[in-house]
Amino acid sequence: MIGFCERGYHGLSTRDLASATGVRASSVYAHVDAKEDLLYQLVTMGHEEHNELLRKALIASGPDPREQMRALVRAHVVMHATYPLLARVCNKELHALTPANAERVMRVRLDSEQMFLDVVKRGIETGSFHSPDAWLAVAAIAAMGLRVAEWFEPGGPWSVDEVADSYSEFALKLLL
Amino acid sequence: MIGFCERGYHGLSTRDLASATGVRASSVYAHVDAKEDLLYQLVTMGHEEHNELLRKALIASGPDPREQMRALVRAHVVMHATYPLLARVCNKELHALTPANAERVMRVRLDSEQMFLDVVKRGIETGSFHSPDAWLAVAAIAAMGLRVAEWFEPGGPWSVDEVADSYSEFALKLLL
DNA sequence: GTCTATACCACGATAGAC
DNA sequence: GTCTATCGTGGTATAGAC
Numbered sequence: 001m002i003g004f005c006e007r008g009y010h011g012l013s014t015r016d017l018a019s020a021t022g023v024r025a026s027s028v029y030a031h032v033d034a035k036e037d038l039l040y041q042l043v044t045m046g047h048e049e050h051n052e053l054l055r056k057a058l059i060a061s062g063p064d065p066r067e068q069m070r071a072l073v074r075a076h077v078v079m080h081a082t083y084p085l086l087a088r089v090c091n092k093e094l095h096a097l098t099p100a101n102a103e104r105v106m107r108v109r110l111d112s113e114q115m116f117l118d119v120v121k122r123g124i125e126t127g128s129f130h131s132p133d134a135w136l137a138v139a140a141i142a143a144m145g146l147r148v149a150e151w152f153e154p155g156g157p158w159s160v161d162e163v164a165d166s167y168s169e170f171a172l173k174l175l176l
Numbered sequence: 177m178i179g180f181c182e183r184g185y186h187g188l189s190t191r192d193l194a195s196a197t198g199v200r201a202s203s204v205y206a207h208v209d210a211k212e213d214l215l216y217q218l219v220t221m222g223h224e225e226h227n228e229l230l231r232k233a234l235i236a237s238g239p240d241p242r243e244q245m246r247a248l249v250r251a252h253v254v255m256h257a258t259y260p261l262l263a264r265v266c267n268k269e270l271h272a273l274t275p276a277n278a279e280r281v282m283r284v285r286l287d288s289e290q291m292f293l294d295v296v297k298r299g300i301e302t303g304s305f306h307s308p309d310a311w312l313a314v315a316a317i318a319a320m321g322l323r324v325a326e327w328f329e330p331g332g333p334w335s336v337d338e339v340a341d342s343y344s345e346f347a348l349k350l351l352l
Numbered sequence: 353g354t355c356t357a358t359a360c361c362a363c364g365a366t367a368g369a370c
Numbered sequence: 371g372t373c374t375a376t377c378g379t380g381g382t383a384t385a386g387a388c
Contacts, residue, residue, distance in 0.1 A: 007271055010186035014364060026366080027372050035364065092268045095183055136334070136342050139327060140320040147319030158312070166312050170350045190382060203354050205383065 005085045009096035046090040047108040065123030070168040076145040077164040087149035129175040181261045185272035222266040223284040241299030246344040252321040253340040263325035305351040
């Protein structure tokens with residue numbers, strides 16, 4: 001995973017991949033059908049974990065759209081700050097998936113996006129939010145969190161919680 | 177460029193690269209020393225153009241931090257919506273640069289970031305903005321715009337101007 | 353500056369012994 | 371499940387004619 005992240009899918013050979021786990025390249029093929037399988041499994045894991053974290057956050061929060069949005073952004077940011085390498089692979093290496101696999105991944109992603117969209121739309125209806133366009137707002141809020149995976153490091157100036165809290169506030173302000 | 181974007185640096189061969197412009201792979205080497213040179217030139221062009229657009233936007237706007245921020249975000253978004261492929265290469269393929277070349281690119285990027293930071297800090301001092309952390313706010317605002325390159329398409333639901341305007345407002349709200 | 357031809361190497365993947 | 375050995379392909383890059 002570190003390899004895919006640092007050098008890109010095509011930049012990491014099956015030989016390097018294997019030697020990172022202490023085996024030969026041919027041994028990899030006892031576990032996966034092809035190199036692309038490995039990327040697909042990694043990317044699927046990342047997207048499904050992300051999706052589940054969002055869903056749990058939504059369920060655990062009350063009915064208030066503001067509280068729901070806070071919970072979603074929190075989970076989104078925590079995921080990206082906690083597993084930055086996985087997040088980067090998920091966001092940069094989709095091009096290397098077969099169309100069928102890419103589509104499966106995109107379905108999960110769209111489902112996650114829909115959670116954000118539903119909260120924003122309901123918030124607009126109930127008067128909690130006032131964004132002129134729900135989708136544009138969601139794209140902006142999601143983007144903030146995605147990018148956290150590119151710069152966050154443990155032991156840096158902010159804890160995961162601090163970033164999650166700040167970004168939740170950013171999202172709510174953005175939706176005012 | 178399209179190739180680097182769609183398949184990643186290592187996913188695009190010099191043969192394919194050359195045939196995209198109607199020549200043979202060997203002819204490419206009459207213009208660049210190595211494949212990496214091409215990526216470096218592309219990425220440098222993208223970062224310097226971006227930096228200049230930001231600088232011009234800043235100069236053209238008045239002394240009000242709010243107006244300056246609006247201008248910066250506008251330019252940032254316009255660049256990413258106008259040259260999405262270049263932007264994606266600039267943001268995803270830095271790993272393939274030699275350390276020396278990557279550092280040169282990062283210097284331009286840090287300079288651009290500093291423009292945002294200076295405006296936010298001055299806005300906080302003068303009471304226009306009220307963010308608890310200037311850097312976190314800048315990271316969030318920049319991220320929103322960066323991501324535009326991933327989804328924007330001409331002929332879609334929004335014009336470049338509409339996205340730029342919306343995102344400028346998002347940024348200002350975020351800084352309230 | 354482009355071409356053909358090619359050097360040299362690394363790639364993903366497989367075969368078959370253990 | 372891992373190994374060694376190897377297949378066939380395609381990678382970056384160069385040489386030298388035009």
